[in-house]
Amino acid sequence: MPLILDGKKVRGEIAKTLRRKVEAFSPKPKLAIVQVGTNKESSAYVRQKKKFGESIGVLVDYLKAPEFITESELILKLKELNADSSVSGIIVQLPLPSALSVEKTINAIDPEKDVDGLTAVNEQLFKEGKPRFIPATARGIIELLEWYHLPLFDAKVAVLGRSKLVGAPTALLLKKKGALVTVCHSKTPNTKTITRRSDIIIVAIGKPKLITAEYIRRNRTQTVIDVGINARTEVGEAKLLEEIPRSVIVGDVDFDEVKDKVAAISPVPGGVGPMTVAALFENVVSAYEMQTVPV
Template structure:
């Protein structure tokens, strides 16, 4: 039976460290969250981030726009925040209404305030092995592995999914850590032949319970990054948890795994951005 990699436990320790560091700073680091529309899941994520900021002593401002807000209107606000010295970091909370140009918004953010790590400059630095502000979920995954002393150096690591939010930056982080990395995506032929050889399997495909035990190597570490709802409305990951846990050595639960680490990672990026902007040595 697999050991559970508890994101709540690991993130709590990380947040305590962030709180300790933030308590020594004046003025306080500040995160701005830009949100538009009324997506229910998005509102839950926003509340979690606002609550975490409050608990850690990081200022947080939520700018919620109606679904009718235009790309130009949101871009104008981002450019204003770029010039605001009181703002340490900002994110555009996804999803946004379909007519909004999300890429344009993300690329408009000042790279030193890019708490989500999505700007081209920060992505390029990561690919070059010089990470600065890294996408929150992949950074959270790496911190979770570190918390449980799971070393990827020289290991066969397979990342399922190649989005710029999770898959691509996670693959880059793993390569930077000395892992042998292969990426599986929707066009990959016979993905099970690859995933079943992975020492570490990272799943970020957005398909509920798609990965079964037959796709997993005996004793593998399985990191389920998916967050879905099944046909009964129950939250689940991309892996068939009940089956895969019988074969894996370690596995993240959904919920209670990677999601907790993502929020902590966002705050860590905000703190790091604050220190860079104020020329304070970062850890």
């Protein structure tokens, strides 16, 4: 059996540290989460964030905007939150309706409260090696690897996916840790060769169970980090001679096929997802501390 990289367990340890910090704060940090529309998956993610935040003593305002809100109305709301001194951090839950510009919306957030690290200002600071906030999923991935003492310096790492949210910032963080990083995307011709030669494979492509044993070498020395969260319908057990469809969450890696061929692997759910939430609130606490430093 491989080492299972248990994000829930690590999140619990991070929560203890954050809770001790927050207990000493007065007033308490506050995160404002803005969601546009009623996307079920988005709502579920927001509830997870709210639950975790409140468990460590952070106040969480869950602000729901109607799907037909205009861009100017949404930006006005964000500016109000920017001006509210009780709000330490602001995130806009993605995705947004197609009528709204993600770029304009995100860049309306005060960079000092942009705890997702997605504004142009914070993205540039991150690239320059002076990050105000590290994007939560990228931070969570690195913390998960380091928690289990998996070496990054001189490690050959394949990052599958180059999104602004996950792939690109994760690759940059790994390079800063001294890893030898190769980023693969849909047009990369020799992805399987690259992954087989890698010590660590990080998969963030949004395609369920795409990564099979063909991408893995045979000596059980590799670590696989699965960032994918894909909802799909599978057939459950029969009842009254009828097959029952059920919705399940699967990763970008075929866990059952790959797990016995690697040294360590993160599960879905329970791996990177919990780490992303924990990392977000590490950023919230950092934002609070930066905003309350005596002048």
